[in-house]
Amino acid sequence: MKKKLTLIVCLVLCIFVFTACEEKFEKGVEAFVSKAIEKADEAHKRDYNDNRKIAKRGTTHSGANIRINIENNNIEGKFDFFGGRYEICEIRSLDKNTLKLNTEIHMDNEDFKIVLIDSRENLTEIAEGNSEKELELQLDKDDYILKMVSKGSSGNFKIDMEDNKNIEITRIHDED
Numbered sequence: 648m649k650k651k652l653t654l655i656v657c658l659v660l661c662i663f664v665f666t667a668c669e670e671k672f673e674k675g676v677e678a679f680v681s682k683a684i685e686k687a688d689e690a691h692k693r694d695y696n697d698n699r700k701i702a703k704r705g706t707t708h709s710g711a712n713i714r715i716n717i718e719n720n721n722i723e724g725k726f727d728f729f730g731g732r733y734e735i736c737e738i739r740s741l742d743k744n745t746l747k748l749n750t751e752i753h754m755d756n757e758d759f760k761i762v763l764i765d766s767r768e769n770l771t772e773i774a775e776g777n778s779e780k781e782l783e784l785q786l787d788k789d790d791y792i793l794k795m796v797s798k799g800s801s802g803n804f805k806i807d808m809e810d811n812k813n814i815e816i817t818r819i820h821d822e823d
Contacts, residue, residue, distance in 0.1 A: 691730040692798040695758065701732055701796055702768035706820070708733045717818045720808035722793075729759075730799035738763070738793060739815040740786040747809040749781050750774040754802035761804065764792045773806075786814070 691709070694700045708731025715724045717736055724735070738746070750773060752759060757776035764770050766789050773793075774780050795804070808816070 691732075692758075694732070695796060695798045698770045699768075701762060701794065702764050702770045704734070704792065705732070706734050707731050715820075717816065720810055720814075720816055722806040722808075723803070724795065724805075725803040726801060728799065728801050729795070729797050731797065733795050734819045735761075735793045735795055736819055737817045738786075738791040739817070740789055740791065741813040741815070742788050744786045744811055744813050746784045746786050746811065746814060747782075748773070748784070749779075749805075749807045751779045751805045752777055752802070753804070754797075754800040756798075756800055758798035759800040759802070759804075760796050761806065762794050762796060764794060765789050766791075774804075792819075 690707075708729060710726055710729040710731070710733075712727040713724075713729055713733075714726065715722065715735060722735060740746075750761065752761070752774055754777055760775035761773040762770050763773055763784065765787070771784065773782070773784075793806075808814075
């Protein structure tokens with residue numbers, strides 16, 4: 648009987664210790680992740696006006712529920728939160744072309760923009776903040792990257808590009 652009581656007390660004590668350690672571990676992980684996101688968000692804010700960094704190839708972002716749909720020559724994006732730089736698609740101009748497009752941006756703040764970057768890392772701003780815009784861009788025979796950049800925003804955007812047999816649009820990321 649004494650052995651059973653000792654065994655039960657030891658089991659209860661072990662369960663208590665492991666449960667307490669698990670909670671501390673989870674809180675430690677949450678604090679680490681929170682701090683990492685905070686540092687990433689600070690970097691996104693710092694990089695928002697740095698065209699040299701924006702023009703470099705690659706995607707670095709933090710976000711929640713980022714959904715981007717590319718169909719025909721239309722792009723629609725929606726997210727609960729996005730901060731950073733994200734390559735939406737590649738645009739290949741097979742010759743000198745005029746790219747006609749309409750943009751609509753609806754965000755919770757003005758810290759969001761869409762840019763076009765050529766292979767020499769020259770950057771052209773397509774739209775910024777909450778806006779609706781029609782524009783024509785003169786493209787050389789080149790490969791371009793369409794990128795969204797934000798300090799930290801939530802909302803949606805839409806880009807409609809006029810069909811042009813000399814312009815190919817390719818999605819960069821398969822999963823969003």
